[in-house]
Amino acid sequence: DSITGSIRSAVNKIRHKDDAASLKKAVTELRKSLLKSDVHHKTTKELITAVELETKKNGIGQDSFLNALKDELTKLLTTDGNQGFVFSNTPPTTILMTGLQGSGKTTTTGKLANYLKQRKKKVLVAAADLQRLAAVEQLKQIAEQVEVDIYFDDNEKDPVKIAIAAQEKAKAEHYDVLLVDTAGRLAIDEELMLQLKEVRDSIKVDEIFYVADSLTGHDATKTATTFKEKIGIDGVILSKYDGDTKGGVALSIAHQVGIPLRFVGIGEKMPDLEVFIPDRIVSRLMGAGDIEGLAEKTSAVIDEKKAKEVTKKIKKGEFNFNDFLDQLSMMSKLGSMKSIIGMIPGLSQMAGPLKDMDFENSDEIKRIKALIASMTPKEREQPSLMNASRKKRIAKGSGLTEMQINKILKQFKNASKMAKKLSSKGGMKGLQNMMS
Numbered sequence: 001d002s003i004t005g006s007i008r009s010a011v012n013k014i015r016h017k018d019d020a021a022s023l024k025k026a027v028t029e030l031r032k033s034l035l036k037s038d039v040h041h042k043t044t045k046e047l048i049t050a051v052e053l054e055t056k057k058n059g060i061g062q063d064s065f066l067n068a069l070k071d072e073l074t075k076l077l078t079t080d081g082n083q084g085f086v087f088s089n090t091p092p093t094t095i096l097m098t099g100l101q102g103s104g105k106t107t108t109t110g111k112l113a114n115y116l117k118q119r120k121k122k123v124l125v126a127a128a129d130l131q132r133l134a135a136v137e138q139l140k141q142i143a144e145q146v147e148v149d150i151y152f153d154d155n156e157k158d159p160v161k162i163a164i165a166a167q168e169k170a171k172a173e174h175y176d177v178l179l180v181d182t183a184g185r186l187a188i189d190e191e192l193m194l195q196l197k198e199v200r201d202s203i204k205v206d207e208i209f210y211v212a213d214s215l216t217g218h219d220a221t222k223t224a225t226t227f228k229e230k231i232g233i234d235g236v237i238l239s240k241y242d243g244d245t246k247g248g249v250a251l252s253i254a255h256q257v258g259i260p261l262r263f264v265g266i267g268e269k270m271p272d273l274e275v276f277i278p279d280r281i282v283s284r285l286m287g288a289g290d291i292e293g294l295a296e297k298t299s300a301v302i303d304e305k306k307a308k309e310v311t312k313k314i315k316k317g318e319f320n321f322n323d324f325l326d327q328l329s330m331m332s333k334l335g336s337m338k339s340i341i342g343m344i345p346g347l348s349q350m351a352g353p354l355k356d357m358d359f360e361n362s363d364e365i366k367r368i369k370a371l372i373a374s375m376t377p378k379e380r381e382q383p384s385l386m387n388a389s390r391k392k393r394i395a396k397g398s399g400l401t402e403m404q405i406n407k408i409l410k411q412f413k414n415a416s417k418m419a420k421k422l423s424s425k426g427g428m429k430g431l432q433n434m435m436s
């Protein structure tokens with residue numbers, strides 16, 4: 001029921017070259033699926049007409065249909081305006097984060113801060129959602145998690161004053177970016193709009209981002225339009241655009257609202273944010289993955305030098321528990337499994353259960369972490385030191401049974417043996433040999 005699935009079945013309706021009747025069937029199927037995926041009916045109509053025309057022009061066939069669809073989807077998602085993050089000439093670049101309650105403003109503020117921090121920017125977030133007490137606390141935790149500074153004032157009730165003071169601090173202390181998290185409401189209301197306008201007019205705001213919850217489908221398009229009319233927005237960040245959203249909302253927002261999509265949120269974790277690049281999103285919608293995006297993501301996270309060191313260790317059979325922890329923390333910086341899987345061609349269709357795997361919070365990983373936490377530094381470096389009395393001590397400290405400990409140690413030993421074998425046989429080639 002995803003767009004990706006329906007595109008596939010639409011394409012399969014085309015059986016023969018130059019078969020006009022089958023093209024009609026494919027087009028009908030595509031129309032139905034777009035409407036079901038929350039694409040606005042006007043957008044759908046325009047898209048379908050263009051795809052049909054384009055396919056006919058190039059000779060009816062599966063390839064020309066797919067190419068036409070890809071071109072038209074990309075065109076639709078390409079609006080005038082910026083992509084990603086744009087820095088102001090007069091720092092701090094100040095962004096107002098707006099949207100309805102629960103849309104993902106606070107989470108996205110953290111994700112953006114994380115994104116900018118990875119790019120070596122000095123970021124300040126401001127807690128100007130004073131509607132709920134928990135909101136400030138939530139942003140504090142997120143700021144701590146991504147290691148950026150936060151401005152808040154538990155005694156202040158006026159978001160305008162928070163915004164002003166935060167910007168003064170950001171100027172004085174030479175921050176590159178200030179992200180102001182604001183309050184939302186369950187629905188559009190005048191009080192909210194007034195408050196946002198007041199904040200907007202009392203500090204230097206470079207851009208207003210509207211965070212749209214893609215799960216709300218057509219409503220996301222409607223509210224974005226209202227925000228655009230009432231306070232003016234410069235960019236949309238589509239949140240919760242994870243593997244299983246219907247996906248069509250991106251097309252509708254681009255086409256109906258006419259505001260550029262700047263980023264997409266593709267999971268609950270801090271690294272789950274990506275620059276919205278139309279042809280990459282289309283590639284993913286069509287099930288072709290996004291290898292470029294994956295490469296970018298990994299290069300921002302993976303430390304080349306460390307990777308080489310670890311490879312060397314694996315070759316010598318010296319991979320230890322500290323290396324293991326390093327690798328785990330690197331994996332978690334990549335974000336959720338779901339978001340990674342969507343980037344690998346074909347995998348999102350195959351890897352159903354993998355998608356919901358939460359690497360850090362799986363029971364296995366928790367047990368291994370508990371085990372490692374109870375080890376001495378020496379034991380972590382040299383897993384071979386492990387003996388019965390050490391295991392007894394670790395069992396007490398970690399709350400694991402000796403059986404569980406033995407199992408993990410055995411798995412670890414086997415894994416590093418396997419890794420050593422593979423690396424000496426030449427990486428992937430070795431793996432292929434072993435599997436054939």
Ligand code: GDP
Nearest residue numbers: 101102103104105106107239240265266267268
């Ligand atoms: P706010 O009220 O607009 O500040 O919304 P929050 O940032 O508190 O987010 C509301 C909920 O949506 C939280 O449970 C978030 O974890 C979740 N959320 C935000 N962005 C995403 C996303 O991209 N994907 C998923 N799956 N969940 C998200």
Ligand code: MG
Nearest residue numbers: 105106129135
């Ligand atoms: Mg919030």
